[in-house]
Amino acid sequence: MVNGERGPRATKSGGTTRTAAKKPAAPRKKATTDRSVANGTDPAFVQLLTPEGDRVEHPDYSVDFTDQEYRDLYRDLVIVRRLDTEGTTLQRQGQLGIWASLNGQEAAQIGSGRALAQQDMVFPTYREHGVLWCRDIDPIMPFGLFRGVDLGGWDSRKYKFNMYTIVIGAQTLHATGYAMGVKLDGKMGTDDGEAVIAYFGDGAISQGDVNEAFVYAAAYDAPVVFFCQNNQYAISVPVHKQAKAPLFERASGFGFPGVRVDGNDVLATYAVTKDALDRARHGEGPGLIEAYTYRMAAHTTTDDPTRYRDRSEEDAWRLKDPLSRMKAFLEKQGLADEDYFAELTAEADRYALDLRERVLSMPEPDPSSIFDHVYPNGSPLIDEQRAEFLAYHASFEGSGH
Incomplete structure (x- = not known):
């Protein structure tokens, strides 16, 4: 990586170099299902930063960052988008x-x-x-997975970040089981308690696994936050065809609070998530966050979104771009100038170039290595399959195939 860095470092207190929102002296509030903030034709949600980059107040949520911390948040956004763009280009x-x-x-x-x-x-x-970046994991790690070199190479225990999950919604059950273990181990009830967060999309909320996770989390008061990124499409199916009510409202049916946040507002998302995590770590049970956002790109690089959504819809959401609004905020507050933005763009480009070079230099794995780690102590059946696999490949030697 550039200068040997892998992203912002974690502090001893468990946060990042960015400080948490300051807590008021009043008793900590209970989370509620929130519809108090509306924005034109958008659904009601928690918002602290408008698409034009103006700060707005909310009765329940707030942040109090230093000037540098605001700039650092924007730096995160810019670098993560640049690395993501490089991923699409490489594919x-x-x-x-x-x-x-x-x-x-x-x-x-x-x-x-x-x-x-x-x-x-x-x-x-x-x-x-983006979350992987926040956990100080080398951004190269998921590229081995998508290149077919490995299954993802980071240490889940070290970084407190589980492996990427391809099966839609399965990770919510994993997260709930882990959270139940946290509770059984008594690692909650204080500011230093542990909380768990499970990410999924709006399509996954229709999966049985997700709803079963809700049931168990509620029944056991598990310290887990379910974070749904409602990007409006489950591949090609719009959310209104699978849900007739706002997704966050489903939480009440399972007995825990839900809240909808402007998912293109980095400040509001921070405030809402921190509140839900604090509730969970203090033993107040699970919560559901619906981050109302939009998938500007295709579902994956094998998808063609022009077949199921209009350009006008994309253009409307582009006006709510998360990077543009944060940049506008910095400019309006006098926290950054053109030199800062130019330097940041150059820094992001250096990260992307470094990433590209390392992806291209990844060694090609031995095809037979797929058998190596199926069982920790081996297996006669696996040995038989490996021998058959090697014999099959050897049959092509000298044939030009």
Whole structure:
């Protein structure tokens, strides 16, 4: 990586170099199902930063960052988007088998990722590149997975970030089981308690696994936050065809609070996620966050969104871009100038170039290595399959195939 860095470092307190929102002296509030903030034709949600970059107040949620911390949040957004763009480019050039872009969802991921404490555990899907960045994981890691070199190479225990999950919704059950273990171990009830967060999309909320996770989390008061990035489409199916009511309202049916946040607002996402995590770690049970956002790119690089959505819809959402609004905020507050933005763009380009060079230099694995780690102590059946596999490949030697 550039200068040997892998992203912002975690502090001893469990946060990042960015400080948490200051807590008021009044008793900590209870989370509620919130519809108090409306924005034109958009649904009601928690919002602290308008698309034009203006700060707005909310009766329940707030942030109090330093000037540098605001700039650092914008830096996160810019670098993560640049790395994501490089992922798409590499796939188009035949260097990756597939790539799942987060374009448009950066604020939802950076805001929630920076709200995590060091001891919290994350269960992602296959798109949480921004949250991965917030956990100080080398951005090269998921590229081995999408290149077919490995299954993802980071240490889940070290980084408190589980492996990417391809099976839609399965990680919510994993997260709930992990959270139940946290409770059984008594690792909650204080500011230093542990919380768990599970990421998924609006399509996954229709999966049985997700709803079963809701049942168990509620029944056991598990310290888990369900974070739904509602990017409006389950591949090609719009959310209104699978849900007749706002997604966050489903939480009440299971007996825990839900809240909808402007998922393109990094400040509001941070505030809402931190509140839900704090509730969970203090033993107040699970919560559901619906981050209302938009998937600007295709579902993956194998998808063609022009077949199921209009350009006018994309243009309307582009006006709510998470990076543009944060940049406008910095400019209006006098926190950054053109030199800062130019330097940041150059820094992001250096990260992308470094990433590209390392992806292209990844060694090709021995095809037979797929058998090596199926069982820790081997297996006669696996040995037989490996021998058959090797014999099959050897049969092509000298044939030109």
